[in-house]
Amino acid sequence: MSAEPIMEPVMTQVDPIDLLSAIEEATSMPIRPEYIEGTAIVPPQPNDDHNDGAFELSFQFRAAGFRLVGMGNGYRASHEDGKTMALIVPDFYVRRRRPTELDESYRKAHKGWYPIDMLALVGEVTSTNHETDTGPKLRTYAAAGVPVYVLVDRHSRTAHCCTEPVLPGDDPTEAYYGTDTKVDLGEPLPLPAPYPTLDRAPFVTG
Known part of the structure; x- marks a missing residue:
């Protein structure tokens, strides 16, 4: 697979869920495509440093007693009119709850995508x-109102904890986080209670 993401704008009349399903079926790709800001994206194949670091961060949450930490599930965000806003697969996450019958029915109705309101925290580790x-x-x-966004930016060699999501109007591309706690990569990253401070050591040499 290319080291660069494959990005394709989506025509408004096409259901993003059907489009991503077609991409998966046509290519048999090991990575799920995503739909973000009107564009279908096939992420690049992550390297070992990315995967090892993301797993290590997930383990730190698990070691701190957060049993609902996970990796691999896809989540759907919708506009107020019910149309799909985004289909996204975080590198790791902490859920608010285990999937209920309603969540599983939602996943079935939306072809493998859970509702994004299940997420209390999401994390991404940058690739190319x-x-x-x-x-x-x-x-x-x-x-989508996810309360905490943890970002490990290997490009800028920084780590971020973003909190206080703000959507100032109806346009989701204007949304932002009001608070961004930033540290150099390798320094401990404090998270809001009740989460642990994260050790970024796995990324120092990556």
């Missing part, structure tokens, strides 16, 4: 497509 994680994904998580 760092602009996606620092721009469109950040705005999408804020627009």
